[in-house]
Amino acid sequence: MPDPVRLALAIAAKDIRAELRSRTALQSALVFAALVLVVFNFARDPTVLAATDLAPSVLWVTFALAAMVTLNRAFNVERENAALDGLLLAPVPREALFLGKLLANLAFVGTVELVTLPLFMLFFNVSLGRALPGLLGVTALATIGFVAVGTLFSAMAVRTRFAELMLPVLLLPFMVPPLIAAVQMTSRLLADRPLSEMWGWLRLLALYDVVFVTLCMMVFSAVVDE
């Protein structure tokens, strides 16, 4: 049997290729993220609250909502034409299958985040400067955690009634710890605070990623196998 990492990469490549050919989900998610940013700008009283004060929360709520929209599609495409059954019949360990789907989702959500970030800087008049590498790191760490749980849940949600509603209701509580950590670290990064102030949050994020990526990989077969 080929090694699981290569299988996972093959599955991720398949998803990315399919998405690049249609581009529907990614495009809608990007437009959605831009709209959320615009709405946020008008949901704030500019005489009371400066845009920069609200910036970290706006960024992360936008990322979270955009991720949700993107994740909803992850297993929807597999459901059409019973494509998932085909994948499950292939001699692929479930861990590799999960990893592949996770990598593809990370690529999609990461793309949305990368495009949203400059828009956010533009709309909210934020100059990242030296905070940029740190912010990218925090974004990666936080995204890995909640996309892992989201990948697992979207595999379940597509097989329920009200799939589009089920995923957010299940996933949002799980987004809370990474979001709190990410917002806290983003506001410190933007204020140019030293790393020592973020150490606790960084460890929390790393621990969350390790625990939930492992756990989701372990229980994934309970979700897809009859």
Next chain:
Amino acid sequence: MTGSSAQAAGVVQRGLVLSAIGLLALGGVYVLALGYTPVEVRQGLAQKIFYLHVPAAWSALLSFSLVGIASALYLWLKDPRLDRFAAASAEVGVVFSAIMLTTGPIWAKPIWGTWWTWDARLTLTLFVFFLFIGYLGLRAAVHDPAERARFSAVVGILGMLLVPFIHLSVYLFRTLHPQPIVLKPSAPSLPPEMLTTLLVSTLVFTLLYLGFVTARYGLALADEAREEARDAA
């Protein structure tokens, strides 16, 4: 009546008897709380809610932990009884969480001066409640019983692990910020009357938990028996 539905009726009966005893004993807790325990010096009568709030919180967290444990065991043993138990426990947990989340603010308003605060423990219990609701929502949205059992077990396990993370993140959130000075009850060692009443009430709430879960478990059995009968017909 088929054998399995008679068995289900028996379980429901047992659950109802336990619940009835628990409810009678709950009346006793009211008597103890109002007549036997002294009135707290600083909080006055508002403190009496403590004898319901704390035991309700205990039962809510007990049901939540047992959902998590039963879920993990289900994925391992695939025993439908574990799934039925987890579902019953989650439903009863929602009730106790709701009692906890309503009695808390009623007490907090006169004592803390606010209905709600984003304290670590409050946030945690709120999310326990949300997780229960999500868990039950998922159960309602999946038709196939085996699939429903597997899906809800997965959510049960993940939920159990999420709770410490929520606690930790809210705790960090609070300690890194200057904390407003909230009037908090210092925890003096309780006078024996108060402690006895609290312990009695906790026992009563545990009994109620057992009664409710047993009744709910029996109802799930009855439901399955009916489905089977319909499929057979």
